[in-house]
Amino acid sequence: MKPFIFKCEMKTRDYECDVQGVVNNANYQHYLEVTRHEFIQSIGESFEGWHRRGIDVMVSKVVINYKASLHGGEEFISCLNLKRQGVRYIFNQEIYRKSDEKLCISAEVHCVCVVDGVLSRGEEIADSFKQFFTNEE
Amino acid sequence: MKPFIFKCEMKTRDYECDVQGVVNNANYQHYLEVTRHEFIQSIGESFEGWHRRGIDVMVSKVVINYKASLHGGEEFISCLNLKRQGVRYIFNQEIYRKSDEKLCISAEVHCVCVVDGVLSRGEEIADSFKQFFTNEE
Amino acid sequence: MKPFIFKCEMKTRDYECDVQGVVNNANYQHYLEVTRHEFIQSIGESFEGWHRRGIDVMVSKVVINYKASLHGGEEFISCLNLKRQGVRYIFNQEIYRKSDEKLCISAEVHCVCVVDGVLSRGEEIADSFKQFFTNEE
Amino acid sequence: MKPFIFKCEMKTRDYECDVQGVVNNANYQHYLEVTRHEFIQSIGESFEGWHRRGIDVMVSKVVINYKASLHGGEEFISCLNLKRQGVRYIFNQEIYRKSDEKLCISAEVHCVCVVDGVLSRGEEIADSFKQFFTNEE
Numbered sequence: 001m002k003p004f005i006f007k008c009e010m011k012t013r014d015y016e017c018d019v020q021g022v023v024n025n026a027n028y029q030h031y032l033e034v035t036r037h038e039f040i041q042s043i044g045e046s047f048e049g050w051h052r053r054g055i056d057v058m059v060s061k062v063v064i065n066y067k068a069s070l071h072g073g074e075e076f077i078s079c080l081n082l083k084r085q086g087v088r089y090i091f092n093q094e095i096y097r098k099s100d101e102k103l104c105i106s107a108e109v110h111c112v113c114v115v116d117g118v119l120s121r122g123e124e125i126a127d128s129f130k131q132f133f134t135n136e137e
Numbered sequence: 138m139k140p141f142i143f144k145c146e147m148k149t150r151d152y153e154c155d156v157q158g159v160v161n162n163a164n165y166q167h168y169l170e171v172t173r174h175e176f177i178q179s180i181g182e183s184f185e186g187w188h189r190r191g192i193d194v195m196v197s198k199v200v201i202n203y204k205a206s207l208h209g210g211e212e213f214i215s216c217l218n219l220k221r222q223g224v225r226y227i228f229n230q231e232i233y234r235k236s237d238e239k240l241c242i243s244a245e246v247h248c249v250c251v252v253d254g255v256l257s258r259g260e261e262i263a264d265s266f267k268q269f270f271t272n273e274e
Numbered sequence: 275m276k277p278f279i280f281k282c283e284m285k286t287r288d289y290e291c292d293v294q295g296v297v298n299n300a301n302y303q304h305y306l307e308v309t310r311h312e313f314i315q316s317i318g319e320s321f322e323g324w325h326r327r328g329i330d331v332m333v334s335k336v337v338i339n340y341k342a343s344l345h346g347g348e349e350f351i352s353c354l355n356l357k358r359q360g361v362r363y364i365f366n367q368e369i370y371r372k373s374d375e376k377l378c379i380s381a382e383v384h385c386v387c388v389v390d391g392v393l394s395r396g397e398e399i400a401d402s403f404k405q406f407f408t409n410e411e
Numbered sequence: 412m413k414p415f416i417f418k419c420e421m422k423t424r425d426y427e428c429d430v431q432g433v434v435n436n437a438n439y440q441h442y443l444e445v446t447r448h449e450f451i452q453s454i455g456e457s458f459e460g461w462h463r464r465g466i467d468v469m470v471s472k473v474v475i476n477y478k479a480s481l482h483g484g485e486e487f488i489s490c491l492n493l494k495r496q497g498v499r500y501i502f503n504q505e506i507y508r509k510s511d512e513k514l515c516i517s518a519e520v521h522c523v524c525v526v527d528g529v530l531s532r533g534e535e536i537a538d539s540f541k542q543f544f545t546n547e548e
Contacts, residue, residue, distance in 0.1 A: 013308050014307065019209065025444065030289055033287075033288070056431070063472070065471070151444070152444060162307070163307065166300035170424075174424075184425070185483070188294075198338065203333055210457070293425065293430060
């Protein structure tokens with residue numbers, strides 16, 4: 001596992017699996033969102049708090065590569081790195097099965113800031129994030 | 138099928154099924170909510186519109202009896218009746234498999250009105266609903 | 275909080291909330307299912323294991339009383355007791371907000387056993403459960 | 412709207428929206444899956460039927476570009492084209508709001524065939540699909 005600025009542990013739920021007995025593809029996107037929100041919370045911020053100050057962070061693009069499936073009741077480690085590219089905040093996210101650290105998915109999630117309805121560089125958010133920006137991926 | 142004041146047709150989705158190949162129990166509650174919202178829309182109202190006027194309709198109790206399972210990609214007919222009992226609006230809802238009209242679930246959903254944060258008899262909503270109240274169940 | 279045979283801690287996820295900012299009603303049914311599966315796992319059994327031995331545990335009835343709402347990112351404690359009534363296993367389940375132990379929902383979930391396709395008293399399951407049956411509720 | 416080999420109409424559901432009042436990002440992936448399954452059904456095939464013959468179609472990559480948000484209770488048109496690239500079946504999918512045909516998302520979903528557990532070119536599936544392959548995108 002390469003270095004990440006944030007990791008959290010989660011566990012799949014049986015209702016998230018489909019008839020093949022593996023987690024349905026769309027549910028990984030939920031896991032990715034939960035991980036980003038946990039990260040934001042860990043640095044003392046929240047999407048809701050930003051929203052109340054007129055700053056909306058929105059997903060503009062998602063790329064997910066599916067490598068291995070998770071089954072019901074399996075623990076996994078959800079990791080992220082963050083970089084800035086123009087107006088975009090790009091989260092590089094990976095999910096590993098906990099038992100053997102097998103890579104299950106790798107993803108890239110692009111977010112942009114909309115301040116009072118206008119696309120913005122989101123300097124206020126950049127300040128919260130700046131110690132976490134990486135270039136090494 | 139007994140008489141209902143409102144019916145709509147829906148179709149199960151594969152991702153709503155769990156590893157047993159049948160729709161997960163909790164998803165029926167989504168179907169029941171969609172049906173109530175379609176009914177409200179059919180009479181020219183909306184929960185969002187009520188919300189903007191300070192009226193919040195909230196579910197206070199749900200009883201669901203599971204009779205037969207739906208599978209992925211199956212069409213069903215979702216039906217409701219409505220009665221008033223004190224401060225409660227009680228939706229009697231049933232879901233039938235379309236192919237053979239087999240009863241899949243029967244449910245009772247109790248809603249109450251909260252107007253500007255206070256439990257209310259919701260007379261404004263009662264006006265919208267009054268032609269639909271039934272006693273025959 | 276009254277005595278329970280099993281408790282687990284969970285946290286709501288932002289995507290489980292609807293436009294009112296509170297957890298959507300149906301999602302509590304997911305939490306209840308996760309809690310039952312965690313309980314089963316804690317006693318060394320699993321629904322999947324039973325399924326492979328020809329025993330299917332199915333929900334036949336759910337009653338949920340909604341008392342207070344959970345918001346996004348809130349921690350809660352999910353608790354259960356279990357009793358046996360004829361062919362039914364009845365789970366009494368309650369969910370409390372962690373911060374102030376406020377009761378959010380109380381629920382009763384009826385399960386039945388189907389062994390090789392036939393409704394059964396499920397003696398094999400009863401053996402796993404017997405030390406947990408309570409009458410005090 | 413450019414030409415597509417398959418279109419279907421759907422409607423967002425209130426519980427699919429999050430606290431911002433718009434459909435949560437992950438739910439679009441559900442819509443994309445439903446659309447592919449409807450397409451497969453429309454040509455007389457099914458993922459389940461293929462599965463029973465030992466052929467599993469699996470998503471290997473998803474790219475979604477978010478252009479505009481859908482709100483609760485909004486109708487939309489979900490469209491797809493299909494091409495073949497080596498072992499991959501690539502679905503180009505777009506979702507348009509019905510009221511004004513505004514493009515909401517465009518997506519590329521890569522699927523691969525696993526036959527009896529081994530990555531395969533999936534000639535049996537290719538036969539079902541061959542009249543639909545396009546190169547014009």
